[in-house]
Amino acid sequence: MLSIARTLRSDFLPLQYSYMMPPRETILTALHAQLSMLPATALRGEVLPERVPAEGLLILRDGEPGDPEVTLSPLRYHYQHRAEIEAVVQGDDRDAAFDTLTASIGAAIAADRTLGGLCDWVEAEAPRPVDLPVEGAASLKAAVIPVVLHYTTTDPLT
Numbered sequence: 001m002l003s004i005a006r007t008l009r010s011d012f013l014p015l016q017y018s019y020m021m022p023p024r025e026t027i028l029t030a031l032h033a034q035l036s037m038l039p040a041t042a043l044r045g046e047v048l049p050e051r052v053p054a055e056g057l058l059i060l061r062d063g064e065p066g067d068p069e070v071t072l073s074p075l076r077y078h079y080q081h082r083a084e085i086e087a088v089v090q091g092d093d094r095d096a097a098f099d100t101l102t103a104s105i106g107a108a109i110a111a112d113r114t115l116g117g118l119c120d121w122v123e124a125e126a127p128r129p130v131d132l133p134v135e136g137a138a139s140l141k142a143a144v145i146p147v148v149l150h151y152t153t154t155d156p157l158t
Helices: 002-012 023-036 094-111
Strands: 041-044 057-064 069-072 075-090 121-124 130-134 137-153
Touching (some): 023 057, 023 137, 094 121, 094 137
Antiparallel strands (some): 075 137, 121 137
């Protein structure tokens, strides 16, 4: 009986599985790649390192996809995924460095708002910068920049 169950089960399984990254992961990877082209160091999901590079530091956080709007025919899930970019600069002229860094983020996003056709639209929201004192070193200027990724999937788990 066990051999029949194995035979039947193997008949229903495809011979070869090919793993494709879910659209959400593909889009976040593409956004990280776009940020990596900037002079600042771009990380994804990392903790803030002890030293901030002179060009600045960007940390992409995956954020929350939120609740999708659903269309039924055909079945589609429309997300407005809120990712976050933590932008950090350090040094004597951190105000100008921060403005340059945020402007370069805006320019990178504006250059390809669909991330090569992976999503419908990408838009960044205004940062709320704060100055953070560091004992024995120059202060940090940092902000979280919300980025809204508009995309559609056929399955909420992808």
